Each structure stands twice: as C-alpha cells, then as structure tokens.
Amino acid sequence: KAGVTQTPRYLIKTRGQQVTLSCSPISGHRSVSWYQQTPGQGLQFLFEYFSETQRNKGNFPGRFSGRQFSNSRSEMNVSTLELGDSALYLCASSFSVPGYEQYFGPGTRLTVT
Amino acid sequence: DAKTTQPPSMDCAEGRAANLPCNHSTISGNEYVYWYRQIHSQGPQYIIHGLKNNETNEMASLIITEDRKSSTLILPHATLRDTAVYYCIVRVAMEYGNKLVFGAGTILRVKS
Numbered sequence: 001k002a003g004v005t006q007t008p009r010y011l012i013k014t015r016g017q018q019v020t021l022s023c024s025p026i027s028g029h030r031s032v033s034w035y036q037q038t039p040g041q042g043l044q045f046l047f048e049y050f051s052e053t054q055r056n057k058g059n060f061p062g063r064f065s066g067r068q069f070s071n072s073r074s075e076m077n078v079s080t081l082e083l084g085d086s087a088l089y090l091c092a093s094s095f096s097v098p099g100y101e102q103y104f105g106p107g108t109r110l111t112v113t
Numbered sequence: 114d115a116k117t118t119q120p121p122s123m124d125c126a127e128g129r130a131a132n133l134p135c136n137h138s139t140i141s142g143n144e145y146v147y148w149y150r151q152i153h154s155q156g157p158q159y160i161i162h163g164l165k166n167n168e169t170n171e172m173a174s175l176i177i178t179e180d181r182k183s184s185t186l187i188l189p190h191a192t193l194r195d196t197a198v199y200y201c202i203v204r205v206a207m208e209y210g211n212k213l214v215f216g217a218g219t220i221l222r223v224k225s
C-alpha cells in the first residue's frame with residue numbers, strides 16, 4: 001500500500017507570495033491532518049480534515065487555510081508569506097476521525113526569502 | 114501545551130535495549146499515549162500506542178505505570194538505524210476527533 005505523498009517536496013517563495021501544498025493520503029484513509037515543524041517551535045498542529053470538513057484547527061493565523069476533496073486528497077494554502085513561515089510542513093493521514101495511528105508523509109520544505 | 118516530559122537526549126550501545134522514559138502526570142483517563150520517531154527530518158513514524166495496558170509490537174514495547182503518570186518505550190535490540198528523535202505524545206480529544214500534541218522529544222543516539 002502506497003504511503004502518504006506530499007508535493008512539492010521543496011519550495012522557495014518570496015515574502016508576500018502565497019503557496020499551495022498538496023497531500024495524498026493512504027488509500028482508504030479519510031482523515032488528513034497538517035502540521036508545521038520549525039526548529040524553534042517543534043511540531044505544531046495546524047488543522048484536521050475529515051470527509052471534506054475541517055474538524056479541528058490549531059492556533060495559527062487565518063493566512064493558513066486548507067481544504068479536502070471528495071477523494072480525501074488535501075491542500076493547504078498560506079497567503080501573504082512571512083519569513084517565519086519557513087518550515088517543514090507535514091501531512092498525516094489516518095483511517096477515521098478519532099485519528100488513531102497517523103501516518104506521516106515526507107513533508108514539504110518551504111523556504112521564504 | 115505539550116502534556117509530556119522527556120529527557121532531551123540519551124545514548125545507547127548497539128545491540129542493547131534502549132529504554133526511553135516519558136512523564137505524563139496530567140494525563141486524563143481516556144487519553145492514549147503514543148510514541149513516534151523522526152529520522153533526519155523525515156515525517157514522523159508511528160511506533161506504538163497504549164491506554165493502560167502494556168503493549169508490544171514488532172518494533173517496540175510500551176510499559177505504562179499503573180497510575181498512568183509515566184511510561185517507557187523499550188527498543189529491545191537497538192541498531193544504528195534507530196538513531197532518531199523519539200516523541201512521547203498524548204492524544205488530546207477535541208470537539209471532533211483528536212490531535213497529537215508533540216513535545217520536544219528525546220534524541221536517541223545509538224553508538225557502535
């Protein structure tokens with residue numbers, strides 16, 4: 001069974017631009033969560049989607065948004081990029097909303113210059 | 114708002130058991146303890162989880178104290194490839210579903 005895939009793997013953007021990251025969950029998994037990882041803050045929860053609905057959201061500004069499609073694929077968008085948005089963005093999928101075993105993708109490394 | 118405390122780093126000799134402790138003294142009765150590890154900034158890898166009973170799988174064993182205030186992850190025969198950051202996590206229930214609240218983790222260095 002294929003794992004969680006994320007595209008692109010690396011991205012360089014300029015301050016003020018916006019970016020869209022994509023995540024394809026493991027086949028059959030309906031819950032997708034997004035996390036941001038930085039050296040200073042560690043791994044922080046962004047939001048979780050299930051059946052195309054955002055169920056939970058972490059403490060991030062409204063510039064961070066996401067969506068989930070009917071095939072469970074998910075995208076997250078960051079608008080008006082700031083230097084502090086440079087991070088590894090990780091997507092994790094699990095079978096159901098309770099989110100038992102979450103399986104993580106390799107991440108997208110975003111650099112904002 | 115991490116609910117767990119782990120030592121920042123540990124060393125282990127190759128072939129020996131690695132015992133990674135975790136304190137979660139404020140854990141609620143229905144909150145699970147999860148362990149993940151992360152190698153070279155790859156995505157975290159699920160290892161094991163438990164509620165109150167000890168658990169074992171092909172990767173590791175999880176020992177949870179009777180009062181559930183602490184736990185220990187045991188890698189029975191550590192190899193160099195087990196060098197990673199190990200996260201002990203409490204799965205926090207939210208209005209819908211759950212989220213994983215990661216702490217700083219323990220850097221495990223397996224040495225030959």
